[in-house]
Amino acid sequence: MRQISRPLLIITLSLIAAACTQIGSRTQDSAAGDAHPDSRASSPAPAARQSKSYPARHNNPQNSHWGYTGSEGPEEWANLNPAYQLCEKGHAQSPVDISGVEKASLGRIRINYKSGPSNIVNNGHTVQVNMRKGSYMIVARKKYRLLQFHFHAPSEHTVNGKPADMVIHFVHQARNGKLAVLAVLLESCNENNIIGKLWRSIPLQAGDKKRLSRKINIAKLLPTRRAYYQYTGSLTTPPCTEGVNWMILKSTMTISDAQKKTFTDIFPNSVRPIQPKNDRVIKLGK
């Protein structure tokens, strides 16, 4: 019996793996036809008291309400506040479609994320985990401190026209103030253990903040393979500041449908439409 059961087990495991891939690609296909999030159902997402998605130094004192649909949607961002002009006038905006990639020898990404993020916030646009000092990444000998990470569903960047089901944006800052965002694409499949821990404290209302008491190993949100797409773009939210070093990991992680729904029930719209690449080249490095 044992001799029969072992191959059966292997076949069963292969089928499960294949099913995951199937689910992932099917979800991508259905989402690809809906590239413009502002054309989806209107958002009941509560307005943010104040945008805190990114470092305070990028926030204008006259912060304006903005959103993902209707009169506060991405097409109107530049009209909401003069400080948001780049959202319309910029030539190096994000997100973009990742295609026509050129291989390059970019520096490896070395991650040193510490456990124990201090709090998890609902900022009216997304769920954001603010990090204590001490977590950083090093790329091409440059050190970037991890400030916070947050989520979007589906992923803002697309790969050959297809979005992933969700994405995590790890927002870093170098000493000279330059921002670098490391993006981890999430495909619907198996439950994500770390996101499961985070979601236990997910703040439901805009402005809510909860302490994350348990130690959560943030580094486990990243795949072990670190090949990545790189280009220079912008914040994907107002004020759409440019000069952001984008690194999108090629390998993906998983999230369950239920975990994704927990997020989209709170934030049905969290995606800026794809922006023109203009003359920018996207590199693929290891």
Ligand SMILES: [Zn+2]
């Ligand atoms: Zn983001």
